Amino acid sequence: MATQTALSQQVKSELTASRFNWSLGLTLASGLLMLAALYLALVWAPDAVNLEAPAERYAQRIFYFHVPSAWIGFLAFIVAAIAAVLYLVTRDQKWDVWGLASVEVGLAFFTMVMLSGPIWAKPTWNVWWTWDPRLTISTISWLLYIGYLMLRGAVDNPERQARFAAVYALIAAISVPINWMAIRWWRTIHPAVVAPGKNSEALGGFGMSDNILLTLLFCLLAFTVFYITLMVHRIRLENLKRRVETLKQQILYQ
């Protein structure tokens, strides 16, 4: 019983004390930053000068959320790969939680990339999809994320789940740059049927004036803070979930 009380006190203190305020502060900060990013992207940033059709001009503003989402998607992958190495070396549960959280958050952002891309491409390129290297590599990375989560879901033993996930995350991380190179070559030799697919400057591209660049940089910052916030919450949630599991086991076998 003593351990149980100690554990529940630990849980309680974690819920109320320093950690709570910190994550609340981050949440507020990222909320304000995202609102500001929305304002900058939708109102403050000027229209791209060379885009004539209104649909193209409106769709161009997707760019402010599309690019940061893609950045977070790849950042999350890197974080997951580092966490995988740290897990395999230290065997500390913490790194497994980090890896899982990063992949889950990254998958959400990547899904946003995969959705916002075609919405922009339709008015600009007049197709939903082209086999552009960037599009192809994003799809494959997205599938790698899904493979990671499916692998986790199919393993029951938690220790084995962590181990397999780390191994898979590492192989996936190695495969992304190789994929990137192969897909670039693949397209360089056989140019895309849809000409702008090869070079985004050709159609739907635009010179970045200072305000546009500033908005993009601000959005990158806002998304990075948002990613960190989501990570903090997801890690905390996973830790609590695992603690509940442990407590359940303890109570069941007492």
Add this chain to the structure above:
Amino acid sequence: MILPKPAQIPKGHKVSNLKSQISNLFLPRGFGGYWRKVLAIVGKDVATEIRTKEMISAMFVFSLLIIFIFNFTFDLRTENVQTVAPGVLWVAIAFAGMLGLSRSFVLERDRGVLDGLLLTPVDRSAIYFGKMIGNVLFISGVEIVILPVFIILFNQSAAALPPLCGVVILGTIGFASVGTLFSAMAVHTRAREVLLPIMLFPVIVPLLLSAVRLTSAILDNTPFAEVSHWLALLVAFDAIFIAASFMLFEYVVEE
């Protein structure tokens, strides 16, 4: 980064044999012994396969079916056969290979062979290389039959066969290298065979791309200089993923 210092790790720990793995690979003293163990595992797999013929026959029939189905569905005529043929060959190899890989550890697990292997005094990496070479042999066995059939059905010149064999072997090695690692993981999951293609296909995209490019270059008689970078990519893929799987395999089978 994954290589811990030997001094920090207690004897008998799973990670501790990395040094001996490397010395086994590169030092002449350990060399013969290590590869004898690898060959023993390959021999076991080959003997099992020769007795049952389960995997090879299934893979062979499946790859034939894929080639036939592509012929029907694409309605291959002389004008488009050249563009489609390399893709058909590699889809057939990849799918048939997947079938073989997914069976690779099922017998081991169901009949407790894996526990036996892990109890034997060999490096975990010897088990990996044994299984991987076995998989390469099985897939190659299927390819030996499939390649002439492919040449005949797609009306290609037989002179393309020798260089094609080289590309196919390199592709098979890369496929089996990471495939064996994932197969060892997939067999411990609930979904088993279903999960393996989902994990494996995104990773082998570069391999398939370069193999298809090289194959079409061979069939079209393109000068080698134009596609040499694809060959470099294929070899690099093999080397990188053999090294990565060799290091990570012991984390997969430990327990």
